[in-house]
Amino acid sequence: MLLRWITSLYLVYLVVPIALLFTGSFGDLWLNTILPTGFTTHWYRDVAADPSFRRAFASSLAVAFITCTACAAIGLPLAYAVFRAESRRVRAISRVLYQLPVALPALVLAFGFVLVFSSDTLPWLGSIWLLAAGHIVLTLPYFLQAVVADMQRLGLRTLEDAAESLGSSGVQRFFHVVLPALRHSILAGLIIVAALSLGEFQFSNLVAGFLNRTYPVVLLQAFYGATGFACAATVFLLALALLAAIAGGLAAGGATRMRAAAA
């Protein structure tokens, strides 16, 4: 009974702000009242038509895409190297090292980037690539965590030993066994990376140039304007994040089901 109460309270706490956002986005006027008055969809049309929001949306997608690609390209070999490391100590140390960015405030990273990349020798501050570079540092730990954990759960080492004994070469093992066996966790990891990148504000706000601002950065500006407009703009971001979360949940669920049945 108590548990049910706590759960319900938590759900209310979780849902109310989001529900208010929705209500606000359809409200015509929302000044000193508890709830807005009137019904309209023009805030959505306004956001969709706003050139700076359109550009920010595209920038965000581009950064997220680059970040995901790079995370896969860097993260997979890295995860594999950490997993296959012979010595227990090397594994432990690398584990701490790759988890470090989680503890590092994005702000600290951003200051470092601003210092280094505003110089004349490296004048790249504000470019999409630099944004993505920061996002890679911030999101890679989550990708690695998902993939390394899956490697351990699967007993990937024994699977590879088996493949090798059956005559499979290194390249064949990678494409026949490693990649397909890990596909669920790779997908789930990438979706987490995409969701984090899409919603990242701290770092992006300092490092993004005027032309390449990401969606959350532009969103902050919206709150200085009409409430309905800001709400509608937020709902767009929310929808994107929700989509990523649902896809991630499905992928992870699929992986767990296979694992559970296998065990």
Next chain:
Amino acid sequence: MSARSASAVSLQGVTYRYPGTKSGVFDIALDILPGELVVCVGPSGCGKTTLLRLIAGFLKPDAGAIRLNGEDVSQLPTRARECGVVFQAYALFPHMRVWENVAYPLRVRKVPLAERRRRAQEMLELVGLSGLHNRFPAQLSGGQQQRVALARALVFQPRALLLDEPLSALDAATRVAMRDEVRRIQRAQNIASLLITHDQDEALSLADRIVVMKEGRLVQRGSPHEIYDRPVDSFVANFVGRANLLEGRVIDDETVETPIGRLATPPHGHERGSLIRLLVRPERIQLAAPATGENVFTAQVLRDRFYGATRQIEVVAGNGRLEVETAARDPVAGVHVPRDAIQFLHNT
């Protein structure tokens, strides 16, 4: 030399030490004939899995030679050795169907698809899983998964079959049934096989030949009967089967003074007054009324366990203890140690 070239698997002086440790395997000599099933048995950490990994090529020996069908493969990579390996955890590919798992060795050997399917199907029939070829491993029971692993390890006609504790992940009932299955399939393929286990029942019931391993060395090799009836030392006697080990002082050529009393033994040839160690298997000891003949001792029951078919009793006789295994239901007042049940162990 001719015997060696006839063996399918031959190890000579094989030594491997794990870097930075003192453990490994040392100076292993072992031959497995075509069609023979050799079981390597030993406590955990004795190096038996290391031995298997050396033959499979996952480890390279520091010294010695490993030959498969006469060819020295010591420095060849695993995939060139053509050994079928069955792992304790099955190691089936979770994303492939049963038949794809079995056909995988053929796929990497570029066998055409139609033939892959046909040969996988044949192997699945041999292991008794022909109806389940389209399932995923996760949809099979442990015993079924191990059959798939066996089929996969045999489908490419390997030079040897290596089984690393293949039955230890199964529940007790399935394990005994799978024992017979492994034996039947191994016989049907007539392939030289090495099975690693720490289960002495498994070793005794499956093997053509047993090798007992301890601390990285082979301490005894022989048929199951030889290992059980004539263990070389107390370690083997204790590890394979249960054993009563008695320290004794020689009185004369056919009498030894032991903690349980003075024992009449077969002639042993040890000097009067020397210390020797005797072995008596629990099932060879009989229940008897006290003081009714040679080697009969008064016994007090310490522990009496009933297992249905047998009964395991621990008794105190004299100043010693004996384990007795018997089918008799009678109350215990004394035990009889038949003279011909007494063996002498070499070392102390």
